[in-house]
Amino acid sequence: MGNYHTLNQGExxxxxxxxxxVFPVGAQxxxxxxxxxxxxxxxxxxxxxxxxxxxxKQALPYVKVVGESVPLTLDRVRIESEALRIQxxxxxxxxxxxxxxxxxxxxxxxxxxxxxxxxxxxxxxxGYLLFAEHIGSFLARTLFFTSDLAMDLQEKKxxxxxxxxxxxxxxxxxxxxxAPYKKSRMNIFEPHIRDVVERIWADMELHLEVALLxxxxxxxxxxxxxxxxxxxxxxxxxxxAKVIDPEFAFYGPMGFDIGTVIANxxxxxxxxxxxxxxxxxxxxxxxxxxDTVRDLWTQFELQFRELWNGHAxxxxxxxxxxxxxxxxxxxxxxxxxxxxxxxxxxxxxxxVADIDHIEDVAARERAQRIALEIGAALIKRNxxxxxxxxxxxxxxxxxx
Amino acid sequence: MGNYHTLNQGExxxxxxxxxxVFPVGAQxxxxxxxxxxxxxxxxxxxxxxxxxxxxKQALPYVKVVGESVPLTLDRVRIESEALRIQxxxxxxxxxxxxxxxxxxxxxxxxxxxxxxxxxxxxxxxGYLLFAEHIGSFLARTLFFTSDLAMDLQEKKxxxxxxxxxxxxxxxxxxxxxAPYKKSRMNIFEPHIRDVVERIWADMELHLEVALLxxxxxxxxxxxxxxxxxxxxxxxxxxxAKVIDPEFAFYGPMGFDIGTVIANxxxxxxxxxxxxxxxxxxxxxxxxxxDTVRDLWTQFELQFRELWNGHAxxxxxxxxxxxxxxxxxxxxxxxxxxxxxxxxxxxxxxxVADIDHIEDVAARERAQRIALEIGAALIKRNxxxxxxxxxxxxxxxxxx
Numbered sequence: 186m187g188n189y190h191t192l193n194q195g196e197x198x199x200x201x202x203x204x205x206x207v208f209p210v211g212a213q214x215x216x217x218x219x220x221x222x223x224x225x226x227x228x229x230x231x232x233x234x235x236x237x238x239x240x241x242k243q244a245l246p247y248v249k250v251v252g253e254s255v256p257l258t259l260d261r262v263r264i265e266s267e268a269l270r271i272q273x274x275x276x277x278x279x280x281x282x283x284x285x286x287x288x289x290x291x292x293x294x295x296x297x298x299x300x301x302x303x304x305x306x307x308x309x310x311x312g313y314l315l316f317a318e319h320i321g322s323f324l325a326r327t328l329f330f331t332s333d334l335a336m337d338l339q340e341k342k343x344x345x346x347x348x349x350x351x352x353x354x355x356x357x358x359x360x361x362x363x364a365p366y367k368k369s370r371m372n373i374f375e376p377h378i379r380d381v382v383e384r385i386w387a388d389m390e391l392h393l394e395v396a397l398l399x400x401x402x403x404x405x406x407x408x409x410x411x412x413x414x415x416x417x418x419x420x421x422x423x424x425x426a427k428v429i430d431p432e433f434a435f436y437g438p439m440g441f442d443i444g445t446v447i448a449n450x451x452x453x454x455x456x457x458x459x460x461x462x463x464x465x466x467x468x469x470x471x472x473x474x475x476d477t478v479r480d481l482w483t484q485f486e487l488q489f490r491e492l493w494n495g496h497a498x499x500x501x502x503x504x505x506x507x508x509x510x511x512x513x514x515x516x517x518x519x520x521x522x523x524x525x526x527x528x529x530x531x532x533x534x535x536x537v538a539d540i541d542h543i544e545d546v547a548a549r550e551r552a553q554r555i556a557l558e559i560g561a562a563l564i565k566r567n568x569x570x571x572x573x574x575x576x577x578x579x580x581x582x583x584x585x
Numbered sequence: 586m587g588n589y590h591t592l593n594q595g596e597x598x599x600x601x602x603x604x605x606x607v608f609p610v611g612a613q614x615x616x617x618x619x620x621x622x623x624x625x626x627x628x629x630x631x632x633x634x635x636x637x638x639x640x641x642k643q644a645l646p647y648v649k650v651v652g653e654s655v656p657l658t659l660d661r662v663r664i665e666s667e668a669l670r671i672q673x674x675x676x677x678x679x680x681x682x683x684x685x686x687x688x689x690x691x692x693x694x695x696x697x698x699x700x701x702x703x704x705x706x707x708x709x710x711x712g713y714l715l716f717a718e719h720i721g722s723f724l725a726r727t728l729f730f731t732s733d734l735a736m737d738l739q740e741k742k743x744x745x746x747x748x749x750x751x752x753x754x755x756x757x758x759x760x761x762x763x764a765p766y767k768k769s770r771m772n773i774f775e776p777h778i779r780d781v782v783e784r785i786w787a788d789m790e791l792h793l794e795v796a797l798l799x800x801x802x803x804x805x806x807x808x809x810x811x812x813x814x815x816x817x818x819x820x821x822x823x824x825x826a827k828v829i830d831p832e833f834a835f836y837g838p839m840g841f842d843i844g845t846v847i848a849n850x851x852x853x854x855x856x857x858x859x860x861x862x863x864x865x866x867x868x869x870x871x872x873x874x875x876d877t878v879r880d881l882w883t884q885f886e887l888q889f890r891e892l893w894n895g896h897a898x899x900x901x902x903x904x905x906x907x908x909x910x911x912x913x914x915x916x917x918x919x920x921x922x923x924x925x926x927x928x929x930x931x932x933x934x935x936x937v938a939d940i941d942h943i944e945d946v947a948a949r950e951r952a953q954r955i956a957l958e959i960g961a962a963l964i965k966r967n968x969x970x971x972x973x974x975x976x977x978x979x980x981x982x983x984x985x
Contacts, residue, residue: 333803338758339751341803346749351739358738363901389905396904400911403733403741406804501763504796505789511800 188289189259191226192243194218201230201239204284204294208232223249224257229297238297240281243290244432258352259291261432266293267347268434271409272323275330279323281420281427298427301420308416308453309460309539311470317477319426320419320446321484328439329492331409334502345406350435353412354402357433361529362399366392374532377550381557382532394564398521406436414445415526415537416453440518443485447519448526448560450478451580452537455527455556459543471584475577482519482573486512513571520576521567527560558583588689589659591626592643594618601630601639604684604694608632623649624657629697638697640681643690644832658752659691661832666693667747668834671809672723675730679723681820681827698827701820708816708853709860709939711870717877719826720819720846721884728839729892731809734902745806750835753812754802757833761929762799766792774932777950781957782932794964798921806836814845815926815937816853840918843885847919848926848960850878851980852937855927855956859943871984875977882919882973886912913971920976921967927960958983 192200194216201216202208212232220227225245231238244262247254266286273280285294307314329335331344364371367386374382385391411418412433420427454474461467493508501507530537531553540556543549562579570576592600594616601616602608612632620627625645631638644662647654666686673680685694707714733741764771767786774782785791811818812833820827854874861867893908901907930937931953940956943949962979970976 333800338803339755342749342751342754346746349742349746351742354742355739367900392901392904393906393910396901396907397910399901400733403738404806406806500767501792501796501799504792506793507796510793510797 189246189291191245192228192241192290192292194228197228197241198230200292201228201241201294204239207239207284208237209235212237229299231297231299238299239284240295240297241292242295243292246291261350261353262286262291262293263288264348264350264353264434265430265432268409268411268431269293269295271331272327272411272428272431275326276323276428279319279426279428281429295429298420298429301422301425301427303417304419304421304426305416305449305453305538307421308450308474309456309542311460312421314421314477315423316419316421316426317480317484320428321481322488323426323428324439324443324446324485325488325492327411328408328442329489329496331436332407332439333499334493335496335498337498344409345436348409348435350412350433353433354435354437357412358399358402360534361525362395362402365529365533366395371534372532373534373536375550375553377546378532378553378557381554385528385532385557385561388561391561391564394521394567395525398518398525398564398567401438401518402441402522405438408436408439409434410437410439410442412437412442414442416446416449419446438518438522440515440520441522443482443515443519444522444524445526446481447478447523447576448530449537449539450474450481451523451527451559451576452530452556453539454580455552455559455583456537456539456543458552458555459540459545459548471580475580478576478580479573482516486516489515516573517567517570520563520570523576524560524563524565524567527556527563531556531560555583589646589691591645592628592641592690592692594628597628597641598630600692601628601641601694604639607639607684608637609635612637629699631697631699638699639684640695640697641692642695643692646691661750661753662686662691662693663688664748664750664753664834665830665832668809668811668831669693669695671731672727672811672828672831675726676723676828679719679826679828681829695829698820698829701822701825701827703817704819704821704826705816705849705853705938707821708850708874709856709942711860712821714821714877715823716819716821716826717880717884720828721881722888723826723828724839724843724846724885725888725892727811728808728842729889729896731836732807732839733899734893735896735898737898744809745836748809748835750812750833753833754835754837757812758799758802760934761925762795762802765929765933766795771934772932773934773936775950775953777946778932778953778957781954785928785932785957785961788961791961791964794921794967795925798918798925798964798967801838801918802841802922805838808836808839809834810837810839810842812837812842814842816846816849819846838918838922840915840920841922843882843915843919844922844924845926846881847878847923847976848930849937849939850874850881851923851927851959851976852930852956853939854980855952855959855983856937856939856943858952858955859940859945859948871980875980878976878980879973882916886916889915916973917967917970920963920970923976924960924963924965924967927956927963931956931960955983 198214198216215231217229219229226243228241244259248257269283282296333341411431418430454471457467457471540552559580598614598616615631617629619629626643628641644659646659648657669683682696729735811831818830854871857867857871940952959980
């Protein structure tokens, strides 16, 4: 990393101009910094005349946490670029195109997705969203084809090694699987929900389940995960979805990725307290969100089983009864991890706009309580769950 | 590995002479090749005058399998030397001292253990053996202190990476978790047990359990395992035990190591058909072996829980109820893996002397059938097992 320095706008434009086959020779390129500057510099370079564009993302060697700058490995860009390459091979339509990776600069150049919107915004603005099939397919293909079910067992181990990602996994381990369950400066919440947060800190049954889920996150090298599959990392338009930012990628339990997507749908579901003043409209949109949760799991399961039946490389994967047991445990993991992601996004360190941006205080508080109730119930249910319908029941009960 | 060449006796002696602080200056060193030459060259260098000795072990870049020479990574010597270093720090009395590691030559120089005997021989010759406490302690300490329970989570991940061991794990995956359950040239058995071998090939309930155990072996990076913990790799004398040859070391499920030791005790138990012509003597020795199985687990559990209570670094490890659940699953894994190791050692590629060296054909056949019966029963019991006593019951039933 000897040549690392943060790029200025001029350098960025020159770098973008050097990418072959994107911009016409002599184009008047415009540059705009669109990142939040906490973790990465993100520049959008565009040529208004031709309509062409690129995103240049440069990792910063630190992260801003509670007013401090904490060092954070630039190796995450290598992880991201390798994950994008693998995901791009498995799901070319659902992965942004990578134009360049510059290890010395911790720089990644990817396709401009400004014709898409961020899925979280789509959910909050009730844009028409048809993503269960897309994201179900992305999950089924990336998780199946990077697992021991489909890969050469020795190559898979080398891939586990390449994706050892201690610093970014540590962020998840602390923010999702530890801090929300104790008094910690990494928890941020409004005083009006202190009673329920304190109940979570004291709930030993809940802590036991979190410890078990956390153990899976720490030890179970099942498939190459995206690792941070929330709805800010999904770009969407009516006929397309793109999954971005896999810098948290590592070999972990499949259910963590699926659960993270479902958690984000249910966080939006909780947030409808603030986004739907009309009761019927709220009920309808929530119905749509629950249908999407069911469809996402159903699409995932359908495609995962099809891949297994058609492409399992591993002889033992064909053992009678194994696939059913595997999928049943995957659903349980998914439900548990969905609950853990929901809980941490309400009173943990990183929140979601679906809830935090509700202006009405009473509605925001109701949304926070609903999300914590659903999250805790999913966590407690995980080891006994048998069907995705149980998730829907839990979600319905929390708003009635 | 540019300078690799196999050493001759002269070079070996000169190398040994260069190790500081072992042999007196000018000692008349004797050299003896004591390996089987299949995987490694092993030389014992001794100075009869001073009584000092050393073992020089040089890995060969191939392994002999079914008449062929198959390449096998020399990286296994790095794995072995790093595992010995870690085990030596955790269990100095139970790990041979390492004098040198020479990566270019794939050479390891360790302490001479010729005052000990190989534990398998000890078991077969009924030498007085007191090892449950020693080996229970080795297992408890090495497994606990290399796990997420005791290590910094980020350092543990770097260690997982350092011990990625695809080629040697592959040997286990094929020989223990695959070939014994299908018609394969990797299975070697006498025609008189073909009926029971064919039942194993056809037993779908058994295959499902093996698939689940194999999945754990493939994915569960719980602790740094020895990886090949059979009784030829334990050197023993009345007041001492040394665990050698951790070249199969990798991060895997703890139960695999514990189960391998128990399997080898029960293979010897099965072999008593041939080693105890007197029925009472046979019953007594078998009783002793079963007591040892129980003591080994009990010692392991006791020490593991003590370490957990006293040394858990991880806050979540202190969650109420977690330790009990963890140990309960560990016992189940142990029982399942013990069964899998037993089965493969009867009709798989690598057998045990405890059974194969029985001269009387009828007794040998009985021993083979007993071992397969116990092994298959342990595999089928694994997920429902609650107590180590169930292992003893299964073993007793197989000889009644």
